Amino acid sequence: MIINHTQTCKPQNNLTQCLTKRLILPFINNSLLAGIYIHIPFCKQRCHYCDFHFSTNLRHTDELVTTLGKEINLQYEQNYLESASLETIYFGGGTPSILSVSAIEYLLARIHQNWTVLADAEITLEANPDDLNETSLRHWKYAGINRLSIGIQSLYEDELKWMHRAHSAAEALTALDKAMDAGFEKLSADFIYGSPLLTDERWAATLDWLTGKKIPHVSCYALTIEPNTAFGKKPRTSTMVEAEQERQHHQFMMLVAEMEKAGYEQYEISNFSLPGKRSRHNTAYWEGKPYLGIGPSAHSYNGHSRQWNVSNNHAYMKAIGENRIPAEIEILTPLQQLNEYLMTSLRRSCGCNLNEIAERWGEIYASKIEGTLPGYLEKEMMQINGKQFTLTQYGKLFADKIASELFFTD
Ligand code: SF4
Known part of the structure; x- marks a missing residue:
């Protein structure tokens, strides 16, 4: 069941409460802890495989950040997370690393004003290699970010260009060292496998390089071609699709073998961690703990319903400006x-x-x-x-x- 969500619309009704009671109870015991996800819907350029919501028009960044702050207050007033304390905060996108440090501080301050944030909370910022430098890293740390998730994706210049990534291979190769030098111990690196330019030899070398760095957390995703992307608009024959699948299956098997050999635990299909270094934010999500999504296209979940904000920056800013949360809500049976x-x-x-x-x-x-x-x-x-x-x-x-x-x- 999907209904439009406005400020006055609450997801509960007697029938749903009755149907879900048995399911809500274990959740409530669990609900003292929750997470917040903040979607930063801006990127410098459009990667050819990406179907996330973002804009490359950065002119409205300041206005949108102010609106995010306002949504944080509105969501708190609506008591979406009830009395939960926060164990994780996650800046995702889009590209959160293009925000100014004052914007990050402003959003974190808004969250702290409204909720209790655990002293050891995991506070993650997704960052792209071209945004990492001594100053930005120092500022992020000072602002309270204690974990970075770095979108490296590939170590090869031609493949990065083919994907239309904004960073170079040199930036990819130095990103993790820069973050470690700045004192970030909680680090994750994202990679993509299965592209036509990634030969098995290249993938083996990438895995060798990666495991040698002993990064605590690694996420590797097969390249998927979504219809609404630059790649998705290019015609593909069934032979190409079959070859793609075969390459991906083979490179997935290479991945799990190499990660296991290097002492990583595959705690989710695409996610690997050294012992004790799992992502708390993702784990909470997979365990069905509640989370609140702030920003255009952000999703929220509270045990008995899901809701998602409109995927349009202007519609989002307009609605929040009118004290309305522009979300659709689905009561889960x-x-x-x-x-x-x-x-x-x-x-x-x-x-x-x-x-x-x-x-x-x-x-x-x-x-x-x-x-x-x-x-x-x-x-x-x-x-x-x-x-x-x-x-x-x-x-x-x-x-x-x-x-x-x-x-x-x-
Ligand atoms: S930087 Fe990330 S969110 Fe932005 S276009 Fe590329 S993959 Fe998508």
Whole structure:
């Protein structure tokens, strides 16, 4: 069910409360801690594979930052996170590293004014290599950022150009050292594999370089071609698509083997960490903890509903200027919540648990799922340990498809 969300519209109604009561209870016990995501919808240029919401017109940056501050206050007044304290704050985008340090300080101050932020909260800023320098790094640290997630994507000049990234290979190669020299111990690096310019030799060299740096956290994503992107608009033959898939599958297997050898834990399909260095923000999201999204296109979740702000900077600023949060809200039915659990848990190393499914959604659903598992075991896509089932590395290549096959409809 999707409804338009205005300031006066609350997601609860008696029927939904009744339907979701069993599901909300475990959530409420969990709800003392939450996260805030702030979407910074600006980039210097448009990467050819990207379908996130952002604008390359930077003229309205200041106005938008002021509006983000106003939304923070509005969301607090609407009590979206109830009495939760914040364990994570995440500046994502877009490109948060193009903000001035005073803008970051302003937004953090707004958050601190409204919520209790844990003393050891994880406060992450996504940054691109071309924005990293001694001054920016020092300022971010001073402002309270304690974790950087750096979008390196590739170490090769021709591939960076092909992707239309704003940074050079030289900047990619020095970004992690600069961040470490500035004292950032909590670091994550993002890479993309499976592009036509990334040969297996190049990928092996990249992984060698990366694991040699001992970066605490690494996220690697297969290049996906979304329709509404520059890459998506180029015609592709079925032979090209097949070759792409084959390359991606092979490079995924190279990735997991190399990361394991280097002591990284693959705690989610695309996310690897050294022991104890998982991203708290992402983990909380996958565990179903509540989070509030601020900014155009930002999503929020509070255990029984999702909501997402309009993906248009001007419409967003206009609505917030009128004290309205321009969001659509979807009340999640119990079966939608079960599907979310299956989708996110299957991607994680811990997988899904049949006892948990029986307890939260009913024995009938656990039995139905249990009945489908032998088929996946036979194809070597899953493994079962007692009541816990997880994907094999081979199964992870088809994670979304498998999750959708397990989904229930209302
Ligand atoms: S910098 Fe990030 S958000 Fe911006 S266009 Fe590139 S991939 Fe997309």
